[in-house]
Amino acid sequence: MGRVLLPVVVRIVSALLALALIALGVVAIAEVVGAWLGHDGWVLLPDDTSERLTRWRWDDLTTRWLIVGLFVTAAVALALAIARPAPMTVLADRPSVRFERHALERALADDLDAVDGVDRVAVRADERQIVVRAETARRLSAEQVHTSVDQRLAESLERLRLGQPTDVRVERTNP
Amino acid sequence: MKRDHAKQVQRDRAVLGGLGVVLATLAVLLTLLHTGVVDRIGPFGGEGQVLDAELRAHLERNEMTWQLIVFGIGLVLVALGAWWLRGQIPPLPDHQDVQLEVPSEVPGETIVSGRALARALEDDLRRDDDVADARAEVRAADGQLRLRLSVPTDVDLDHVLGEVVPAAVDRFALVSDLASPPDIEVELRLVAPTGRTVR
Numbered sequence: 001m002g003r004v005l006l007p008v009v010v011r012i013v014s015a016l017l018a019l020a021l022i023a024l025g026v027v028a029i030a031e032v033v034g035a036w037l038g039h040d041g042w043v044l045l046p047d048d049t050s051e052r053l054t055r056w057r058w059d060d061l062t063t064r065w066l067i068v069g070l071f072v073t074a075a076v077a078l079a080l081a082i083a084r085p086a087p088m089t090v091l092a093d094r095p096s097v098r099f100e101r102h103a104l105e106r107a108l109a110d111d112l113d114a115v116d117g118v119d120r121v122a123v124r125a126d127e128r129q130i131v132v133r134a135e136t137a138r139r140l141s142a143e144q145v146h147t148s149v150d151q152r153l154a155e156s157l158e159r160l161r162l163g164q165p166t167d168v169r170v171e172r173t174n175p
Numbered sequence: 176m177k178r179d180h181a182k183q184v185q186r187d188r189a190v191l192g193g194l195g196v197v198l199a200t201l202a203v204l205l206t207l208l209h210t211g212v213v214d215r216i217g218p219f220g221g222e223g224q225v226l227d228a229e230l231r232a233h234l235e236r237n238e239m240t241w242q243l244i245v246f247g248i249g250l251v252l253v254a255l256g257a258w259w260l261r262g263q264i265p266p267l268p269d270h271q272d273v274q275l276e277v278p279s280e281v282p283g284e285t286i287v288s289g290r291a292l293a294r295a296l297e298d299d300l301r302r303d304d305d306v307a308d309a310r311a312e313v314r315a316a317d318g319q320l321r322l323r324l325s326v327p328t329d330v331d332l333d334h335v336l337g338e339v340v341p342a343a344v345d346r347f348a349l350v351s352d353l354a355s356p357p358d359i360e361v362e363l364r365l366v367a368p369t370g371r372t373v374r
Binding site: 018023029032036070073074078085099111 | 181184187188189190191192194195196198199201202205206208209211223224225226227231242245246248249250251252253254255256257259260262263328332336358359360361362363364365366367
């Protein structure tokens with residue numbers, strides 16, 4: 001779920017940080033332009049900003065919270081930059097043809113769900129691999145279900161012309 | 176198209192990485208000052224105050240320089256923020272108009288809107304029973320055509336990609352008076368045979 005939601009989270013955090021950058025920039029420009037135009041005092045910042053900065057010490061609690069805020073924001077930004085999101089599309093074995101990943105995963109899962117013995121199935125697809133996790137509660141052995149799932153998956157991938165290697169695992173659950 | 180969205184996410188991640196490094200560096204410098212490991216960084220930090228007498232004197236001596244620096248940083252922040260924020264708006268199809276060479280006694284140019292050509296191509300593709308929906312982005316000047324087709328899961332893709340699409344693109348190229356066939360990118364969205372997304 002995390003890799004699927006990642007692009008949404010990246011967009012939300014990006015929009016918020018972009019707004020914060022614009023706000024900071026506008027304040028900086030307004031204060032400098034205000035000074036150049038001979039404005040008495042601060043334009044957007046509170047009137048007592050100078051006194052506050054004079055009273056503010058590096059070992060204050062405010063500084064500590066500012067450091068915490070900077071570290072948290074930096075950590076979130078770096079984590080989102082490093083995390084690997086799910087691809088939007090998956091390349092097919094045809095020139096210039098791609099499948100929408102989410103719809104492909106659902107189509108494959110729906111197909112495999114119909115295999116005899118499969119109770120639950122989840123599919124993850126990307127450029128490198130197609131991973132299938134299936135569960136069975138039947139008295140059939142997991143190997144039998146595995147073979148059936150493997151066969152059906154191979155047929156589907158052949159029909160869609162997808163050449164990624166597959167990783168199929170079937171687990172037995174209590175009925 | 177999804178590929179544009181994927182590129183935007185990549186750009187976002189690059190900016191987030193850069194911003195994360197800058198913020199982490201600032202946090203480390205502040206931590207050094209806060210814990211007293213260093214007394215000062217340049218003109219900042221003397222006497223344990225954020226704005227001490229020495230810094231105030233330094234700012235007064237170099238007022239114009241610092242104003243220009245802050246103004247420049249402000250401009251960069253606004254420009255970067257606006258560019259980044261604009262990227263969060265989902266991209267619209269970027270159609271390119273086509274100018275047709277039509278012999279006519281009436282002076283002027285004959286230009287067909289790229290949007291109109293895209294609509295015509297979409298309607299053409301939707302006429303086939305195997306295509307549930309079609310979206311097209313016409314970039315005739317660049318010789319590119321991007322298609323997003325919704326096709327039922329039980330459809331014969333060889334028929335759609337080998338016959339339906341080439342035939343529609345041939346008609347499109349003929350109408351658009353293209354000198355050479357366009358490069359085609361196809362994005363397929365599998366939908367349930369009823370027309371709804373699977374499950």
